Amino acid sequence: MVQAYEAETESGDPKDPVTPSRSRLRRLGPFRSWRGDPGIWRRGLVLAGCAALVALLTGLHAHVPNRIGNLGSLSETFLPWLTVVTVPLLLLVALWRRSATALIALLLPVLVWFNLFGGLITDKSTGGGDLTVASHNVNADNPDPERTAKDVAASGADVLALQELAPGRVSAYRDALAETYKYHAVQGTVGLWSKYPLQDVAPVDIRLGWTRAMRSTVVTPQGEVAVYVAHMPSVRVKMRAGFTASERDRSADALGEAISRERVAGVVLLGDLNGTMNDRALKSVTAQMRSTQGAAGDGFGFSWPASFPMARIDQILVRGVEPVSSWTLPRTNSDHLPVAASIKL
Structure with missing residues (x-):
């Protein structure tokens, strides 16, 4: 009787018992349905701007000035990591915010990264060295x-x-x-x-x-x-x-x-x-x-x-x-x- 009562208070239907933990997960942003939510395009504009900034810094790294603390050379030393570190973090926040705009914007730094470094991933070695x-x-x-x-x-x-x-x-x-x-x-x-x-x-x-x-x-x-x-x-x-x-x-x-x-x-x-x-x-x-x-x-x-x-x-x-x-x-x-x-x- 106790179990049936708890199930009904969580789901409203004693035939469909839902544990409290599952109910809380469904209320969390990343697990809710995006269908019919007009805010998915309005939310995450700041995240989209951050994604665009990462793409610009990666693709146009040669234009980052060296006059102040040699920032250009510093960024170029660890350039592949700029996208590798920031994009997964932005992706998690975009999913949490349920922002379709931010998710689409994240494609920009990914495409720029593959354009610059994609050729390094594959094995280009051959035989016949002297x-x-x-x-x-x-x-x-x-x-x-x-x-x-x-x-x-x-x-x-x-x-x-x-x-x-x-x-x-x-x-x-x-x-x-x-x-x-x-x-x-x-x-x-x-x-x-x-x-x-x-x-x-x-x-x-x-x-x-x-x-x-x-x-x-x-x-x-x-x-x-x-x-x-x-x-x-x-x-x-x-x-x-x-x-x-x-x-x-x-x-x-x-x-x-x-x-x-x-x-x-x-x-x-x-x-x-x-x-x-x-x-x-x-x-x-x-x-x-x-x-x-x-x-x-x-x-x-x-x-x-x-x-x-x-x-x-x-x-x-x-x-x-x-x-x-x-x-x-x-x-x-x-x-x-x-x-x-x-x-x-």
Whole structure:
């Protein structure tokens, strides 16, 4: 009798018992019928405006000014995440508000995102590469440099570039890699290890006052390749100064100038650029080279931070050669993931 009474008080029909929890769910916005509700088009105009703003910021990111705190470069560093994070949140609110206008508007940022990044989702790798290259920021405070060196060498790379080599630990990397790589050269805090001879090794001035970039000609069985190794200055996000990247930007311009003067037809750049391919501040480099991840990778290939990769700031860029595959390697003791690529000469 008690159960029948409770059912009748909730549903009005003792033959159709409804629990209190189900009744409350039916009264909630997302579970109510939208039919016959004229407000579905009037509600959510603010949400629709937010969706349109996300679409504009994503599609027209190049027009976000850098004059104030380098906001343009900051947004471009994490550009894919702008839509990935905001659209699901706006979608939940639109459903809660029962706004058809907001739901339709959410199609805008989704379409813009797929137009910019949809090509990165599919696997574009092919076979037939002549040379495998790898790059890794090993972290100056790496507690086990020998293990890190061996882990990266296990990738089978013919040419390996390392950045952030602490002066007192270069010998550890040299000893760990000696069995795999017959040739190597270190300039400042960057180094290059190769199974093929190295010629014309020289530092590259990137306007820092100390050496964080180098160049060498790698003599492969298929011909010569100019290989650059670079570690751009770090960037920071500060409350008052914003995205501080002026030092990195100057170094990127200097690196771009050096590469533009390169006379060897095939060029490969390996390094931690502390910026993504979308970042306009790196255009002096990215405008003249292709990303192996964008051309032959599978996915975004995020490399930093290693614990939860959110951006690809470790790059393998090429000019005059054809990338056939690109991938990230398993995590080491560094805060960056190693990256690798196979190229056809």
